[in-house]
Amino acid sequence: MRTLAKETLIASGLYLAAFLVVFEVVTPLQSMFFPEFPSRASLLFLPHGIRVLTAWLLGWRAIPALLPGVFLVFLYVGGMDVFLPSRLAAIAIAVSVAPVVFMSLAMVGQDIRPQPGKAPCWPCVMGVGIVTSVLTALLTNMAFGSETVEYVAYLIGDIFGLFFLMLGLLYVFRHMRRRQT
């Protein structure tokens, strides 16, 4: 129980931090450089990376771990509209799709989750990120009834978000490793 609480604090905290970076830094820059882009969706959606990596590491426990963070993001964006059925559906989709994809793959014999004695496969994690993004975009846009352009924008934002989050982590780990030597 204590572990789950700690995981929730870390995963939701990171999700909120990633969202704030997107909302306060990436989106204003996007509006500045691509003013003609019609969608409000971010083209570098870092929280998708948090969702995928959390699901990769925690499995089904990613669902409760991310739920408070995702809920707070929806509350921040939509205010009390967060309790509308479409928003609640979108929250459920956001937290559950990635763990379900990882677990479904494991059930059909393609378990890419971390295992002792097995080298991790980052392109596989990226692949799950893309599949998760497609499913999340389809389901979320169905819940919201969005325009087609939103599908593409979500997809681009999620894929770039996951890739650049992983790239950022790569350099953070490298920097910490070098500082210790």
Place this chain on the structure above:
Amino acid sequence: MCELSKLAELRKLMLSMERSLGLQDLTPVERDIYYAANELSENGNGVRTVGLIEHALLETVSRPTFFRALKSLVTKGYLSHCNSVNRGQYTVNGPRT
């Protein structure tokens, strides 16, 4: 899986990405030794050479290649000799907090 091992798994994932993108300075054997050392050091103690040699990732690696790669990892700062015990034990360097 404990928190330390989750961090180790994340670090392993990033190392595999580094290698694929041509950004890292480890050979495949060095990387596998580092992966194995990460796993074996999860209880907080150092990792012994004999434990590394017997690890599933390193079963097919010849002794000379293994020891060359181990020495190289120490030189590059990924592993370091334990000061308190004999030379057959190493500590894994990297983000731990």
